Amino acid sequence: MATLFWVMTCGGALIWAGTVAVLLYAVRRRTLYSEPAASRLIFWAGAVFPAITLILLLGYALWLMPSLRPLAQPGAPTLRIEVTGRQYWWRVIYRQPGTPPVVSANEIRLPVGERVEFTLKSDDVIHSFWIPALGGKMDMIPGRENRLSLRATKPGTFRGPCTEFCGTSHALMAFSAVAMEPAEFRQWLAGQHVPSAGATGTGARLFIRHGCGACHAVAGTEATGMLGPDLSHLGSRETLGAGILPNSQDNIARFIAEPDVIKPGVQMPGFDMLPPDDIEAIASWLKGLK
Amino acid sequence: MVWRFLPPQVESLWTLFTAPVVWAIHFLICYVGAAVFCAKPGLFDVDFGAVRAGIAFATLLALSAILLAGILAWRQWGFGAGDPPHDDPTRHDRGLFQGFATLLLAGLSFIAVIMTALPALFVTGCLR
Structure with missing residues (x-):
């Protein structure tokens, strides 16, 4: 993502500098070009160059796409976290092949360095799921399942707000995403499979x-x-x-x-x-x- | 001359839309085809490679059709003998204007078809 930003920024700066240079040149030049020469300039610099640049940029963006939205790999054991938006809280279900799902709420834990796939749903109105520190946002729409793939690169606790107005307490609907070291995460997840020691009394x-x-x-x-x-x-x-x-x-x-x-x-x-x-x-x- | 093998000039406004119509049809084939393939896994007995091959074939076909439309338009424009804007109220200028406009639309559609097909170059499967 950072690479994409720098490529776009530098590319944009180059084109801007080129345009300004040509503009200054045109302002300072006294004699006029012939009409066919101007037409040639318009054709090459105004049509051919932008078309090729756009195709290259589109190609680059598409080339990046499979790593941003990994396609289904059958058989690969991956962690899938199902988050369902409710007025005004989040149901979180951790699903891993071969183990029973773990149900939790209002807090999401992730292993650092591993790609986690989110399944986003809603049970009532439209909500929106966003952990700004980790990636873009995705709407949670009743009757639909949206997918989002995120990878935390460093441990920490990141806040995630609801980003689609969902009712009176929309602004009071948030969660924390805790990125943990993978070993620590596995240990935590294993602990979630068993009832808390203090569950009786x-x-x-x-x-x-x-x-x-x-x-x-x-x-x-x-x-x-x-x-x-x-x-x-x-x-x-x-x-x-x-x-x-x-x-x-x-x-x-x-x-x-x-x-x-x-x-x-x-x-x-x-x-x-x-x-x-x-x-x-x-x-x-x-x-x-x- | 090779131009004798091309269809004769047709004086109709409809030829103007040939290239954009090919672009639209190609767009629908690519997007509807891929969407149906991914939404109904059981319907087709082929893998995603076949979808990409189909898109490649449709793209070649569309590009050829647009190229042909472009060449015909170029001929109607008199191979660039006169300069635009061709705005005299004569039958001759009307023909030249239409040829030039058709040629520009063909160029636009050519690029658009390439951009429509580009994702198939990088996307290797459905997101399921």
């Missing part, structure tokens, strides 16, 4: 009793709802509420009590009618789901 009982499991899933408990984000390993995520709050126990408790204040238009109803101790217990349990 008082918090789990309260979570089920107050009906949270109707919308949220937590691996290792009876909670298997699919309407809201999967919370199986919520404690290990960096942010809360789709990239808008630091992931702390206090913020989890606040989100349970008044989600519509933090995120106007959110589908989740507020649970401020619950006893404060129960909210605290659930928040503490959720924070412990590493």
Whole structure:
């Protein structure tokens, strides 16, 4: 991508300099050229040269294309991450041949140096998926599957906002993309296959009793709802509420009590009618789901 | 003269559109063909190489047709004997103008057909 930028910039600068040089020459020259000579100039410099330049540029861009959008290679085991846009969060499913899918939400982890293919979908309205640090954006359109291929070149955490207006809390819909060393990533992904060690306990009982499991899933408990984000390993995520709050126990408790204040238009109803101790217990349990 | 083997001059406005029409048909063949091939994997019993060969064949055919249209237009223009703009209200000038315009359109269509076919040179398979 950087090469393309430099080739285009230098090529454009050369043509610009050439045009300006010819313009200055034309302004300073006193005598006139004959009409056939002018016609020849127009033909070669105004038609033939641009046509050849454009064909070469198009050829160069097309030559780059297969590496930007790798074509299907049957049999090659690749990591595929399915991201589904919802008002106002992201469902993330890691799919790898031979292993069961891993469901998560609002955070995407990638191995550094490996090309990852994203399948982008939407369950309600049009959203748009964009990690500016890693590549261009791609719309998520209901009823369609869009593909995007990205490769992180250095470790780090990159922010990804929703870039297509999707409703009241559009501006509060984001996620973080965490690029990790491949070995570390494999270890993390393997950990996601098993329920969190803290999945049982008082918090789990309260979570089920107050009906949270109707919308949220937590691996290792009876909670298997699919309407809201999967919370199986919520404690290990960096942010809360789709990239808008630091992931702390206090913020989890606040989100349970008044989600519509933090995120106007959110589908989740507020649970401020619950006893404060129960909210605290659930928040503490959720924070412990590493 | 070799020109005797070419079709006689036709005084019709329709010859003006020959090259752009060939360009349009070639465009549709390339894009619709590749799209149908990639969307319906079971429909054809050939691999993507055959699609590329088909596009190459259609391109050669289209370029030849445009070249022929261009040569006919060049002849109608009198092989560049007179200079444009050919704007006298005479039958002679009308013919020259039409020939010149047709020649320019043929040039444009020639380049456009090459650009339409260019992706097939680099794309080696469907994205599935």
